[in-house]
Amino acid sequence: MSTKHRIIPLGDRVLVRVAKVETKTKSGIIIPDTAGKERPEQGVVVEVGAGRTTDQGVVITPKVRPGDTVVFSKYGPDEIKIDGEEFYILSESNILAVIK
Amino acid sequence: MSTKHRIIPLGDRVLVRVAKVETKTKSGIIIPDTAGKERPEQGVVVEVGAGRTTDQGVVITPKVRPGDTVVFSKYGPDEIKIDGEEFYILSESNILAVIK
Amino acid sequence: MSTKHRIIPLGDRVLVRVAKVETKTKSGIIIPDTAGKERPEQGVVVEVGAGRTTDQGVVITPKVRPGDTVVFSKYGPDEIKIDGEEFYILSESNILAVIK
Amino acid sequence: MSTKHRIIPLGDRVLVRVAKVETKTKSGIIIPDTAGKERPEQGVVVEVGAGRTTDQGVVITPKVRPGDTVVFSKYGPDEIKIDGEEFYILSESNILAVIK
Amino acid sequence: MSTKHRIIPLGDRVLVRVAKVETKTKSGIIIPDTAGKERPEQGVVVEVGAGRTTDQGVVITPKVRPGDTVVFSKYGPDEIKIDGEEFYILSESNILAVIK
Amino acid sequence: MSTKHRIIPLGDRVLVRVAKVETKTKSGIIIPDTAGKERPEQGVVVEVGAGRTTDQGVVITPKVRPGDTVVFSKYGPDEIKIDGEEFYILSESNILAVIK
Amino acid sequence: MSTKHRIIPLGDRVLVRVAKVETKTKSGIIIPDTAGKERPEQGVVVEVGAGRTTDQGVVITPKVRPGDTVVFSKYGPDEIKIDGEEFYILSESNILAVIK
Numbered sequence: 224m225s226t227k228h229r230i231i232p233l234g235d236r237v238l239v240r241v242a243k244v245e246t247k248t249k250s251g252i253i254i255p256d257t258a259g260k261e262r263p264e265q266g267v268v269v270e271v272g273a274g275r276t277t278d279q280g281v282v283i284t285p286k287v288r289p290g291d292t293v294v295f296s297k298y299g300p301d302e303i304k305i306d307g308e309e310f311y312i313l314s315e316s317n318i319l320a321v322i323k
Numbered sequence: 324m325s326t327k328h329r330i331i332p333l334g335d336r337v338l339v340r341v342a343k344v345e346t347k348t349k350s351g352i353i354i355p356d357t358a359g360k361e362r363p364e365q366g367v368v369v370e371v372g373a374g375r376t377t378d379q380g381v382v383i384t385p386k387v388r389p390g391d392t393v394v395f396s397k398y399g400p401d402e403i404k405i406d407g408e409e410f411y412i413l414s415e416s417n418i419l420a421v422i423k
Numbered sequence: 424m425s426t427k428h429r430i431i432p433l434g435d436r437v438l439v440r441v442a443k444v445e446t447k448t449k450s451g452i453i454i455p456d457t458a459g460k461e462r463p464e465q466g467v468v469v470e471v472g473a474g475r476t477t478d479q480g481v482v483i484t485p486k487v488r489p490g491d492t493v494v495f496s497k498y499g500p501d502e503i504k505i506d507g508e509e510f511y512i513l514s515e516s517n518i519l520a521v522i523k
Numbered sequence: 524m525s526t527k528h529r530i531i532p533l534g535d536r537v538l539v540r541v542a543k544v545e546t547k548t549k550s551g552i553i554i555p556d557t558a559g560k561e562r563p564e565q566g567v568v569v570e571v572g573a574g575r576t577t578d579q580g581v582v583i584t585p586k587v588r589p590g591d592t593v594v595f596s597k598y599g600p601d602e603i604k605i606d607g608e609e610f611y612i613l614s615e616s617n618i619l620a621v622i623k
Numbered sequence: 624m625s626t627k628h629r630i631i632p633l634g635d636r637v638l639v640r641v642a643k644v645e646t647k648t649k650s651g652i653i654i655p656d657t658a659g660k661e662r663p664e665q666g667v668v669v670e671v672g673a674g675r676t677t678d679q680g681v682v683i684t685p686k687v688r689p690g691d692t693v694v695f696s697k698y699g700p701d702e703i704k705i706d707g708e709e710f711y712i713l714s715e716s717n718i719l720a721v722i723k
Numbered sequence: 724m725s726t727k728h729r730i731i732p733l734g735d736r737v738l739v740r741v742a743k744v745e746t747k748t749k750s751g752i753i754i755p756d757t758a759g760k761e762r763p764e765q766g767v768v769v770e771v772g773a774g775r776t777t778d779q780g781v782v783i784t785p786k787v788r789p790g791d792t793v794v795f796s797k798y799g800p801d802e803i804k805i806d807g808e809e810f811y812i813l814s815e816s817n818i819l820a821v822i823k
Numbered sequence: 824m825s826t827k828h829r830i831i832p833l834g835d836r837v838l839v840r841v842a843k844v845e846t847k848t849k850s851g852i853i854i855p856d857t858a859g860k861e862r863p864e865q866g867v868v869v870e871v872g873a874g875r876t877t878d879q880g881v882v883i884t885p886k887v888r889p890g891d892t893v894v895f896s897k898y899g900p901d902e903i904k905i906d907g908e909e910f911y912i913l914s915e916s917n918i919l920a921v922i923k
Contacts, residue, residue: 229923236919263401277378278877301863301919312919319336319401319412323329363501377478419436419501419512423429463601477578519601519612523529563701577678619636619701619712623629663801677778719801719812723729763901777878819901819912823829
């Protein structure tokens with residue numbers, strides 16, 4: 224993360240750099256249907272929270288890792304801008320899949 | 324999955340290749356009533372997540388396997404396109420049955 | 424199940440062959456009030472899922488068995504057609520009673 | 524239960540024979556206010572399910588017994604007719620009290 | 624309870640004799656604001672259920688006792704009449720406080 | 724509590740004497756924005772329930788003590804009057820903070 | 824906290840001093856999109872509750888510490904003013920990330 228500050232997500236949250244449109248289309252792999260507003264979106268994981276602590280006191284460590292390219296549900300993420308670049312903070316439960 | 328990339332679903336999610344209409348009708352087995360929009364749909368499982376981790380720390384491994392032909396509830400799945408082909412990412416809990 | 428394919432319900436789901444109207448009335452036993460759309464319906468269990476796995480990792484085996492005549496809530500079941508015959512896939516929790 | 528068939532409720536459900544109006548009023552004990560549609564109703568338990576199985580795998584045996592006269596919430600029960608007589612199938616959680 | 628019949632509430636339910644208006648005001652202690660329809664009401668506990676059984680199989684015994692004067696939320700109780708007198712059957716969770 | 728009667732809250736409930744306006748402003752400490760109707764309110768704890776019993780049979784003892792000055796969410800409390808003075812009965816979960 | 828009084832949040836709640844606009848922009852790090860009303864907001868943690876007690880009797884200690892700069896969801900926090908300065912009391916679950 225090439226910024227002076229570091230954003231550490233809390234719990235099961237993940238900081239995701241939103242993929243630019245040209246990134247999404249260049250290899251032709253994932254092309255979410257742009258007509259459907261609720262179609263999932265693609266990005267790269269930048270930071271991962273330590274995991275949520277359940278009522279039983281169990282810490283559920285997130286499965287995604289920084290650098291993972293992920294597809295996530297557009298519903299619900301919080302958007303922030305860092306040095307003019309858009310990021311999402313979203314719960315790992317909103318990440319649908321990792322692209323390898 | 325004959326693509327250059329692999330989509331690994333997270334948690335209890337499953338990647339399903341949507342059955343083409345001709346596939347559904349050729350053996351005459353499953354014909355969802357086309358009049359009802361909420362009737363279940365048919366597809367083939369391509370990738371399966373590692374399972375969801377419950378609050379007790381138990382990992383519930385999905386029961387479906389890649390290659391399974393499944394009937395699933397159309398309600399809720401996320402749609403993505405890979406090399407122009409439509410796939411669904413859906414929770415295993417939305418899969419109603421396996422066809423053997 | 425006299426079809427070439429077998430439908431294996433997932434989790435706590437049950438495949439039910441919907442009772443024909445003449446079956447319901449011939450012994451005069453169960454006559455759901457036809458005026459009320461939400462009255463329960465009758466059918467015969469064809470296939471039973473292996474049971475749902477709870478968050479504690481416990482598998483709850485369904486109590487109904489193939490061949491059981493059941494009364495079920497019409498709310499919620501998914502309908503599929505197999506060789507032109509209508510079936511329901513429904514959660515065992517929507518089955519109200521077994522008729523012996 | 525003077526019928527040729529037996530209705531075995533599933534889980535925590537209970538089969539209740541709805542009390543006739545003259546039964547309710549003859550001893551003058553329970554007279555639900557007829558003006559309020561949501562007032563509780565009275566009946567006699569005919570059959571009792573084996574109990575619901577919780578996520579922990581515990582079976583919660585119903586407390587009511589066949590023959591118990593019960594007051595139950597009218598909200599939610601499923602109605603069936605057996606040989607022309609009206610019965611309710613309802614969850615034990617909708618039974619408010621037993622009349623002794 | 625000076626009636627020929629006894630009403631035994633089920634689970635965490637409690638049978639409460641509704642306080643008459645003169646009872647409420649004579650000692651001047653509790654005067655719910657009559658303008659607010661959702662203000663709590665006062666009564667005397669007559670019968671107490673054996674307690675609810677939780678999913679863990681634990682029975683939670685109610686804390687109130689017959690004879691307790693209680694303040695309860697008017698939201699949700701079921702009303703019944705016994706020999707012309709009005710009673711409420713309500714969950715102990717709707718009882719706000721005991722007046723000593 | 725300078726009354727002839729004592730109000731013992733049940734479960735996790737707390738009896739709170741609502742702070743008069745002059746009390747709130749005299750030390751200038753807490754001034755909820757009066758424009759916002761849903762802003763929190765201030766009061767003094769008078770009585771505390773024994774705690775709620777969870778489904779696991781654990782009693783969660785309230786953390787607040789009689790005499791604590793508290794800030795609480797105005798949403799949801801039940802209001803009662805004792806000898807003409809207004810009190811709130813509210814769940815401890817609606818208490819936001821203690822002022823020391 | 825340079826006030827005569829101390830506000831101790833209850834449970835998993837956190838007292839946050841809302842960041843002034845000039846603070847947010849001077850290092851250019853976090854600039855929530857001001858067009859979106861539901862965009863997250865920034866502040867500094869002043870006081871932290873002892874943690875919430877779960878139904879299992881486990882106390883979940885908050886991860887944030889006094890002095891942490893945090894980004895939090897604007898949805899839901901209670902606002903109070905102390906000596907004319909605006910503070911939020913919010914659940915730690917509404918804190919999205921810590922800025923280091």
